[in-house]
Amino acid sequence: xxxxxxxxxxxxxxxxxxxxxxxxxGIPAETRILEYCGRRITPxxxxxxxxxxxxxxxxxxxxxxxxxxxxxxxxxxxDARWINHSCSPNCExxxxxxxxxxxxxxxxxxxxxxELFFDYALQIEGRKTKKLREQYRxxxxxxxxxxxxxxxxxxxTAKKKEQDG
Numbered sequence: 001x002x003x004x005x006x007x008x009x010x011x012x013x014x015x016x017x018x019x020x021x022x023x024x025x026g027i028p029a030e031t032r033i034l035e036y037c038g039r040r041i042t043p044x045x046x047x048x049x050x051x052x053x054x055x056x057x058x059x060x061x062x063x064x065x066x067x068x069x070x071x072x073x074x075x076x077x078x079d080a081r082w083i084n085h086s087c088s089p090n091c092e093x094x095x096x097x098x099x100x101x102x103x104x105x106x107x108x109x110x111x112x113x114x115e116l117f118f119d120y121a122l123q124i125e126g127r128k129t130k131k132l133r134e135q136y137r138x139x140x141x142x143x144x145x146x147x148x149x150x151x152x153x154x155x156x157t158a159k160k161k162e163q164d165g
Contacts (some may be wrong), residue, residue: 008033009116011079017139019082020115027110036063036080036093036102038073046070064123067099080104085149086117088142093118121151128153 007024008031014020027033038061041049046062049072061073061081073081083091083104091104104118122136133148146152 009079011082014084014115016086016115016141017084021079021083023110023112023114023116025112027106029106029108031106033091033104033106033116034078034080036071036073036078036104038063038071038077038081039075040069041072043068043070046072063093063102065099065102066095069100071102083116083118084140085120085138086140086142087119087138087145088140089118090114091116091118120149122149123151 008027009021010024011019011021043064046060049060061077063071063073065071071077090108090110091106093102094105095102104116106116110116117140124132124136126132128148128150133150136149138145138147138149
């Protein structure tokens with residue numbers, strides 16, 4: 001029987017927020033750590049689903065794929081759903097070429113015991129109001145922290161402003 005590779009990650013309480021995912025051993029840069037799993041749903045189904053927590057109505061385990069489907073990590077999900085947000089992430093999510101699967105990769109060498117993070121860069125339609133930013137407040141505390149898990153609008157370049165006139 002072939003031996004199973006030891007896991008690169010483990011799940012336990014996070015000092016940053018609730019539950020977190022941590023490196024079980026040193027992880028080199030550009031390593032595929034795990035897949036983000038869950039039930040595939042449509043955006044319409046996602047809009048109709050209740051929050052993962054009644055106390056936190058904005059908390060979900062949804063991950064949008066470029067092909068239009070959404071992975072609901074709250075249903076048939078795995079440990080990847082516990083990866084917390086940071087504005088200075090040590091991991092990133094990458095789709096396969098078909099846009100049907102999502103994997104978490106290390107951006108740099110990660111030490112054993114270090115918590116894994118990726119930048120959620122949440123896309124919300126409409127204006128990013130102060131209230132909305134507070135609802136999606138970031139707790140990472142890094143020097144690069146932008147204060148929200150939302151993706152901030154791209155700054156218009158001077159050339160674009162000049163063209164708009």
